[in-house]
Amino acid sequence: MHVASLAWCGGGPVSMSAVEPGTRLADRFRLEDRVSESGGATLWKAIDEILARPVAVHTFSPEFPRESEVVLAARAASRLTDPRLTQVFDAADEDGTAYVVSEWVHGESLLDLLAAGPMEPERGAVLVAEAAEALAHAHEAGMCHLNLTPGRLMWTEGGTVKLLGVGVDAAILGREADSPEEAEHADAEGLGRLLYAALTGHWPGEDDCGLPPAPLDDGKICTPRQVTAGVPGYLDTIAARILGVKRGPTPLAPPAEVAEALSQVPRPVPAPASTVPPSVELRAEAVDTLHARPVPPPPAPPRRPPGMFSRFLVTLVALLVMAVVGVGAWSLGKSLGTESETPASDAPTTPGAEPAKTVALTPAGAIGFDPLGDGEERNELAPRAIDGSYGTDWHTESYNDAKFGGLKKGVGLLIDLGRDAKLTKVMVDFGDVPGGSAELKLGGEPTPEALTVAASTKEAMGKVTFDLAGSEPSRYLMVWFTELPPYQNRFRGMILDLEITATED
Structure with missing residues (x-):
C-alpha cells in the first residue's frame, strides 16, 4: 500500500485554503465534488486518475488543529487488512498540506436501510456481526473507532459489509480513549447501539444520528422486544446485555465478545437486498454530517432467507450445470481434436519444436463446499477469492476446533476453470495467520470422489505456490482445508486470492 509524503499540484505544494473542484493532489487525485465541510475538515469525492476509480479525500483548512493526528491515524489504519474496513490508500502532512485518500464506498448505510423501518432481525444482526468481527481485528492492531453510528455501517452494491472511518473518524473529531480498555468498552457499546437500531429503528444514544430516539420505560431504555414485535429472544x-439495559450478566465489553455472541446468527443468502436501483450511486456520508436524515427509499418487501434445504438444492443445481457444461466442452474438444489429428504440412515435427507456452488462467466460477449439512461453505463469498483483489476474501465458517470437531475431514473452495487445462502452478494467498493446513485437489468432475490430491501444505499461511507440473488436464480445482488457523478464540480458514497458470495448447 502506497503512502505519499507530499501533495503536489502543478509542480508545487497545494494550499489547502485554495482547494477547489479540479484541484489535483499528489499529481493523481482530482477533486470533483465537495460532499461536506465542517470544523475545517472537508470530504470530497475525487478520481484517482492513474487507476481510473473514485476515491474519498479528506482535506483540511489551515485552521484545522489536528492534521498530524489525522494523518498518523490514517497511516495506521492503512495497515489493517480486514476487507470489511475502509481501505486507506494515501496520506500526507508536509509543508503545511494534509490530506487522506481512502476507499469510496457505493451502497446503502444502515441509516438508509432503516428509513423504511426496522430490518428483519437476523439480517440486521448479521450486519452488526460482520462489523464486530472487523472491529475486533482493528482492536487487535491497536485501532479503535469511537464514532459508531448507523451512517458508518454500509451494505455495498457488491453485497459486502463495510465499516467506515476506523481510526480516522476519532482523529477528525478529536475523540480519544484514556486506555485500550476504555476504547474497547466504547466501541462495544457502539456496536450494541447499532444492533438496537437494526432491531428497532430507534437510536439508544444521546447524539442525533438521524433516527428517532429509543423509547423509555420508567426512565430506562426499553428493550428491543418491548419496541418491536418479533425480535428473537437471544438477540x-x-x-440488552451490551447496553446494560437489564440486570444480569456482566455487559459484553471488547468487540471480540460482541462478535462471539453474534457468531451463531444465521448468515442469510442473499444478504439484505438494496432498495436503490443499481444505477444510483450512493456516497459515503461525511463524519460531520451524519445527523442529516436521508430521503427514505421505497420499502422493499420482506424476504425470508432461504432454508438449508433450498440452499442445498441451489448448490446441487449449480454443480449439475457445471458438470453438463464440462461434458459439452469435453465433447467439443474431442471432436475438434479428431478433425485436427492430421498435422499440417508445415507443423513442427522435429525435436526442435517450440515448447508449450505458459499462460495465466482466469477461473470461470467458484463455490464454497462442505461435505456435510447443506453442502456449501460461505458460498456467497466464493467470488471474492477469484476477483483478482487481495482486499477481499472467501473464508470458512468459524469452528470451535481446528479440525472441525472430528465431524468432517475438511471444507474447501471449488473452482471451475472453464475448460480442461494442464495446470503448472497455483498460488494461493491464505492470509497472515499461521496454523492451517490445506490440500490442492484436481479432477474432471465437480464431485469429491472425482477429485484427487495433487499437492498439499502444512503451512497454509501467506502466499503458497503449489507446483502442478506434470499433472493431468483438469476442469476443476479445489483448495481443501484439512486444519484451520485460529480466529478470535475460534478457528477459520481464509483465501484472499489465487493465481493459476497453465500450459497453452
Whole structure:
C-alpha cells in the first residue's frame, strides 16, 4: 500500500485554503465534488486518475488543529487488512498540506436501510456481526473507532459489509480513549447501539444520528422486544446485555465478545437486498454530517432467507450445470481434436519444436463446499477469492476446533476453470495467520470422489505456490482445508486470492 509524503499540484505544494473542484493532489487525485465541510475538515469525492476509480479525500483548512493526528491515524489504519474496513490508500502532512485518500464506498448505510423501518432481525444482526468481527481485528492492531453510528455501517452494491472511518473518524473529531480498555468498552457499546437500531429503528444514544430516539420505560431504555414485535429472544438479550439495559450478566465489553455472541446468527443468502436501483450511486456520508436524515427509499418487501434445504438444492443445481457444461466442452474438444489429428504440412515435427507456452488462467466460477449439512461453505463469498483483489476474501465458517470437531475431514473452495487445462502452478494467498493446513485437489468432475490430491501444505499461511507440473488436464480445482488457523478464540480458514497458470495448447 502506497503512502505519499507530499501533495503536489502543478509542480508545487497545494494550499489547502485554495482547494477547489479540479484541484489535483499528489499529481493523481482530482477533486470533483465537495460532499461536506465542517470544523475545517472537508470530504470530497475525487478520481484517482492513474487507476481510473473514485476515491474519498479528506482535506483540511489551515485552521484545522489536528492534521498530524489525522494523518498518523490514517497511516495506521492503512495497515489493517480486514476487507470489511475502509481501505486507506494515501496520506500526507508536509509543508503545511494534509490530506487522506481512502476507499469510496457505493451502497446503502444502515441509516438508509432503516428509513423504511426496522430490518428483519437476523439480517440486521448479521450486519452488526460482520462489523464486530472487523472491529475486533482493528482492536487487535491497536485501532479503535469511537464514532459508531448507523451512517458508518454500509451494505455495498457488491453485497459486502463495510465499516467506515476506523481510526480516522476519532482523529477528525478529536475523540480519544484514556486506555485500550476504555476504547474497547466504547466501541462495544457502539456496536450494541447499532444492533438496537437494526432491531428497532430507534437510536439508544444521546447524539442525533438521524433516527428517532429509543423509547423509555420508567426512565430506562426499553428493550428491543418491548419496541418491536418479533425480535428473537437471544438477540434481545445480546443487545440488552451490551447496553446494560437489564440486570444480569456482566455487559459484553471488547468487540471480540460482541462478535462471539453474534457468531451463531444465521448468515442469510442473499444478504439484505438494496432498495436503490443499481444505477444510483450512493456516497459515503461525511463524519460531520451524519445527523442529516436521508430521503427514505421505497420499502422493499420482506424476504425470508432461504432454508438449508433450498440452499442445498441451489448448490446441487449449480454443480449439475457445471458438470453438463464440462461434458459439452469435453465433447467439443474431442471432436475438434479428431478433425485436427492430421498435422499440417508445415507443423513442427522435429525435436526442435517450440515448447508449450505458459499462460495465466482466469477461473470461470467458484463455490464454497462442505461435505456435510447443506453442502456449501460461505458460498456467497466464493467470488471474492477469484476477483483478482487481495482486499477481499472467501473464508470458512468459524469452528470451535481446528479440525472441525472430528465431524468432517475438511471444507474447501471449488473452482471451475472453464475448460480442461494442464495446470503448472497455483498460488494461493491464505492470509497472515499461521496454523492451517490445506490440500490442492484436481479432477474432471465437480464431485469429491472425482477429485484427487495433487499437492498439499502444512503451512497454509501467506502466499503458497503449489507446483502442478506434470499433472493431468483438469476442469476443476479445489483448495481443501484439512486444519484451520485460529480466529478470535475460534478457528477459520481464509483465501484472499489465487493465481493459476497453465500450459497453452
